[in-house]
Amino acid sequence: MGKNILEYDICIIGGGASGLMAAITAAKTGASVLVFETNSDLAHKILATGNGRCNFTNSNINSAAYHNYNYEYVEGVFAQFGYEDTLKFFLEENVLWDKRGELYYPRSNEASTIREALVKRATDLKVEFIYERKIKSFHTTSSGFIIDQDINPVHCKSLIIATGGNASKIPGSNGDGFYYASLLGHNVISPLPALGKLIISDKSLTKVSGVRTKARVNTYVEGQLIESHEGELQFSEDGISGIVVFQASRCISRAINEGKKQWVECDFLPEYTDEEARGMLQSRLQNDKSIDALKGIVPEKLTRYIYNKSQGELEICVKIFKHMTFVPVRVDDKTAQVTTGGVDMTEIHMSSLESKIHPGLYFAGEVLDVDGICGGYNLQWAWSSGYVAGRHASER
Ligand SMILES: Cc1cc2nc3c(=O)[nH]c(=O)nc-3n(C[C@H](O)[C@H](O)[C@H](O)COP(=O)(O)OP(=O)(O)OC[C@H]3O[C@@H](n4cnc5c(N)ncnc54)[C@H](O)[C@@H]3O)c2cc1C
Secondary structure (H helix, E strand, C coil): CCCEEEEEEEEEEECHHHHHHHHHHHHHHHEEEEECCCCCCEEEEEEEEHCCCCCCCCCCCCHHEECCCCCCHHHHHHHHHHHHHHHHHHHHCCCCCCEEEEEEECCCHHHHHHHHHHHHHHHCCCCCECCCCCEEEEEEECCEEECCCCCCEEEEEEEEEECCCCCCCCCCCCCCCHHHHHHHHCCCEEEEEECCEECCCCHHHHHHHCCEEEEEEEECCCEEEEEEEEEEEEEEEEECCCHHHHHHHHHHHHHHHHCEEEEEEEEEECCCCHHHHHHHHHHCCCCCCCCCHHCCCCHHHHHHHHHHCCCCCHHHHHHHHHEEECCEEECCCCCCCCEEEECHHHHCCCCEEEECCCCCCCCCHHCCCCCCCCCCCCHHHHHHHHHHHHHHHCCC
């Protein structure tokens, strides 16, 4: 006996942030929606965001916060669903928020509030879910797509790939979407880890492991200053991290992948020019070349490290305080929060996120070659792209 073909208007692969937003948007128009989720629960990753508090958007959404070769793509999507729409959406789901500077968190301070709001709305709208089932293959038909899975094949008019990336170690982040996209003829820009720790092979780092200090981190690729960020830097046994480092990690990842010369320079006295730093250090060191002359500027462990390297020599001290340089060997994919790279945006219609290769095929979220800096930008991209893909898929 042949297997029954299940019929849906829209199938979504991936029940994470962008997939759920796409499902809700489409189901609100009356479309029948089926979501495949490889985990046993939905939007697992949201629980880990913002250190469990979920920085879900930012009031200063601007294209410069996104690394994409063509900023128009991002702007076109945000014009249809921006951060204010995100706030309105969650308010309608009874989520109150707390604004810290430009960053928004749920008022409960719990990422589960965001996840539960999405899951409840999708369930209330009768979105259907299939968990823990591997998709075997797809094929396109004149009326849409057939998805082969373990039991019955599924036919849908539109298919949305919202599988996320492969950067983090959270279950489900295995890059399946890149594989599916290439099966369907799409070019995938090599996916690399970003917003993660920079691994540095320098054994002396163990001496400063655990230090947290203010710094400006300048990122150089082929001798050009590419990024510069100021904030708290953290040393660990095998590298450096902190938001200032995470922001730099995307271009370091790309440069390493392309075999380009790259390094980061840490300035521990960003409020001083080189001249001012030299003057300040000179007046301390002129009568006392012991470690005491350097105390109180940075945490003690780092002071000891700088003193051991410089022995109180003024120019060496200036160089280390202002220009400590590291050559990262890679971006740590265990701590990386997003993937940079992904489905090539030039093959996607900017206004709808529909594939230019297969009508009816859409992409949303991190699987696309769009990634933002820290600060709620990546989830906003998930909400905006999920909304746009869900809306246009349901209008077909
Ligand atoms: C530790 C951490 C902290 C972060 N903090 C923040 C933050 O505070 N603010 C912010 O803006 N961003 C943050 N991010 C980034 C943000 O979580 C992601 O950018 C966002 O979740 C991407 O949404 P997505 O829907 O594209 O992918 P995901 O949320 O990863 O969802 C993809 C879903 O698809 C499923 N899936 C994958 N393959 C298959 C398959 N073959 N079949 C079926 N299902 C599949 C996965 O299991 C997953 O549920 C953080 C990320 C991490 C790892």
